[in-house]
Amino acid sequence: MTEEPLVLGLETSCDETGVGIVRGGTLLADAVASSVDQHARFGGVVPEVASRAHLEAMVPTLRRACADAGVTLNDLDAIAVTSGPGLSGALMVGVAAAKALALALGKPLYGVNHLAAHVAVDILEHGPLPQPAVAMLVSGGHSSLLMVPDVTYDVQPLGRTIDDAAGEAFDKVARLLGLGFPGGPLVDKAAREGDPAAIRFPRGLSAAHDMRDHRFDFSFSGLKTAVARWVEQREANGEPVPINDVSASFQEAVVDVLTRKAVLACQENGAEHLLIGGGVAANSRLRAMAQERCDKAGIQLRVPRPKLCTDNGAMVAALGARMVQTGRTPSDLTLPADSSMPITLVQA
Amino acid sequence: MTDQLTLALDTASGTVSVAVHDGAQVIAERAGQQSGKHAEQLTPLVEAVLAEAGRTREELTTVVAGVGPGPFTGLRVGLVTAGVLAYALDLELQGVCSLDAVAMGAVKAGAEGSFIAAMDARRREVYWARYEVLEIDGVRVPVRAALPEVSVPAELDLEGLRVAGRGAQLYPDVLGLPLEGPLDPSAGDLATLAALDKRFVLEPEPLYLRRPDAQANINRKRVLK
Numbered sequence: 197m198t199e200e201p202l203v204l205g206l207e208t209s210c211d212e213t214g215v216g217i218v219r220g221g222t223l224l225a226d227a228v229a230s231s232v233d234q235h236a237r238f239g240g241v242v243p244e245v246a247s248r249a250h251l252e253a254m255v256p257t258l259r260r261a262c263a264d265a266g267v268t269l270n271d272l273d274a275i276a277v278t279s280g281p282g283l284s285g286a287l288m289v290g291v292a293a294a295k296a297l298a299l300a301l302g303k304p305l306y307g308v309n310h311l312a313a314h315v316a317v318d319i320l321e322h323g324p325l326p327q328p329a330v331a332m333l334v335s336g337g338h339s340s341l342l343m344v345p346d347v348t349y350d351v352q353p354l355g356r357t358i359d360d361a362a363g364e365a366f367d368k369v370a371r372l373l374g375l376g377f378p379g380g381p382l383v384d385k386a387a388r389e390g391d392p393a394a395i396r397f398p399r400g401l402s403a404a405h406d407m408r409d410h411r412f413d414f415s416f417s418g419l420k421t422a423v424a425r426w427v428e429q430r431e432a433n434g435e436p437v438p439i440n441d442v443s444a445s446f447q448e449a450v451v452d453v454l455t456r457k458a459v460l461a462c463q464e465n466g467a468e469h470l471l472i473g474g475g476v477a478a479n480s481r482l483r484a485m486a487q488e489r490c491d492k493a494g495i496q497l498r499v500p501r502p503k504l505c506t507d508n509g510a511m512v513a514a515l516g517a518r519m520v521q522t523g524r525t526p527s528d529l530t531l532p533a534d535s536s537m538p539i540t541l542v543q544a
Numbered sequence: 545m546t547d548q549l550t551l552a553l554d555t556a557s558g559t560v561s562v563a564v565h566d567g568a569q570v571i572a573e574r575a576g577q578q579s580g581k582h583a584e585q586l587t588p589l590v591e592a593v594l595a596e597a598g599r600t601r602e603e604l605t606t607v608v609a610g611v612g613p614g615p616f617t618g619l620r621v622g623l624v625t626a627g628v629l630a631y632a633l634d635l636e637l638q639g640v641c642s643l644d645a646v647a648m649g650a651v652k653a654g655a656e657g658s659f660i661a662a663m664d665a666r667r668r669e670v671y672w673a674r675y676e677v678l679e680i681d682g683v684r685v686p687v688r689a690a691l692p693e694v695s696v697p698a699e700l701d702l703e704g705l706r707v708a709g710r711g712a713q714l715y716p717d718v719l720g721l722p723l724e725g726p727l728d729p730s731a732g733d734l735a736t737l738a739a740l741d742k743r744f745v746l747e748p749e750p751l752y753l754r755r756p757d758a759q760a761n762i763n764r765k766r767v768l769k
């Protein structure tokens with residue numbers, strides 16, 4: 197059983213109710229119910245709305261995942277769940293559901309770190325993780341550079357955003373340009389018709405002194421303000437706002453800093469592999485520039501397909517399966533949800 | 545002894561309550577020792593109460609959950625636990641209003657005629673409903689006139705009635721001293737009501753009684769003054 201364990205993973209840290217089922221490193225089901233449409237008019241995720249949606253979606257999504265995988269709950273070897281970090285009330289629904297499953301089935305439970313799960317999901321796409329690897333996680337909730345000697349127990353932070361997450365910057369700029377929510381795909385789309393060199397927006401934390409004090413940290417708040425300032429100046433002058441050029445130039449600024457620091461992190465930490473995950477990893481310009489810069493530096497780039505980059509249960513199941521395979525001790529049924537779970541804590 | 549075996553749970557108050565009921569009576573009941581921490585305490589308590597009852601999860605036929613009203617996060621922990629247990633163990637899933645359990649506690653402690661049961665709704669409000677004591681199959685039970693409401697205590701029209709539960713204990717100046725009986729819902733009382741009469745059984749969905757706190761945020765803030 198420990199060779200290719202059948203593991204169900206539950207994810208409820210934000211607005212996706214995810215149930216994934218894997219057999220070892222093979223993906224069998226990836227059922228996701230999203231409440232994103234319910235948050236659109238608020239311009240961001242509303243925690244109480246997300247929590248209500250998780251409760252409603254939980255059993256139907258479990259049912260769908262089992263049907264998709266062609267397995268019954270009794271076939272499972274273990275249950276894994278995101279125990280943090282994330283929205284407290286949202287996490288609580290998933291943690292409680294996972295415990296109920298573990299109790300009902302008499303199977304071991306693994307409470308895992310959401311960020312580590314974003315890294316582990318690539319096992320399902322590209323096979324066993326190279327050790328060590330540098331991972332960059334970019335989404336509406338996180339922007340982190342991590343050193344990953346072993347995803348089941350040893351993940352070290354290299355740097356992170358000191359203000360907004362990358363995906364948050366995309367959401368805010370999309371709102372500013374009247375594009376809608378969530379902003380990532382909409383800005384990406386508009387940028388394809390625009391000139392990335394049209395406007396030179398600032399690259400956060402890239403000056404010499406920042407490269408000393410915040411070498412692998414990010415900052416997107418100043419960039420967002422620079423874009424707002426530029427757009428408002430245009431409007432104040434009665435000139436039209438070139439939405440496509442602004443999108444492309446903003447995106448270029450984000451992607452430039454992300455990929456430059458990620459490649460540098462690999463070079464300085466002796467990692468021959470860079471792994472990118474999180475919702476922003478679906479961004480076409482990020483994928484292209486990361487590929488270009490990794491090729492030039494002789495680094496192997498691994499980015500899972502977009503569906504696996506966003507929050508889902510498959511990533512949690514993938515990490516849970518690795519934990520079973522490597523003989524990690526299961527979590528206790530008193531497992532709490534930990535909204536600020538540090539990345540150094542891979543398992544709760 | 546019947547072949548029905550019910551697990552009941554309630555997380556609508558500051559505490560967690562679980563019970564096992566065999567169709568005729570409560571055979572084990574446990575309460576959480578810590579305030580809050582519903583997600584941490586509930587599943588271990590379910591394990592413990594089944595062990596105390598000397599029964600296994602495979603013998604369960606029904607799960608009854610308190611559907612509130614109550615603080616949302618804790619409430620959802622109970623309902624998702626009940627829902628997943630019902631799915632995984634193929635049990636019948638029933639909801640019972642948590643206030644009904646508070647009212648049942650007061651009736652067992654001697655309440656008669658008409659009274660009100662009230663629970664903490666936070667934000668200086670209470671969840672409440674009016675009850676009438678009736679007899680069903682020789683058992684005195686509280687029958688709710690309407691779905692519970694949420695109000696500030698001062699706006700509650702008591703009509704001279706006394707109030708049971710945590711709500712009264714929190715606002716004795718306005719609602720008077722609470723009637724005798726437990727202040728918070730007991731899972732054993734939930735199970736007793738569900739077993740006694742199907743009219744106590746509700747959809748297993750939370751009685752939120754409040755909309756989510758959320759402001760439509762579509763106007764952008766200007767950065768230029």
Ligand SMILES: [Zn+2]
Nearest residue numbers: 314335474507
């Ligand atoms: Zn994520």
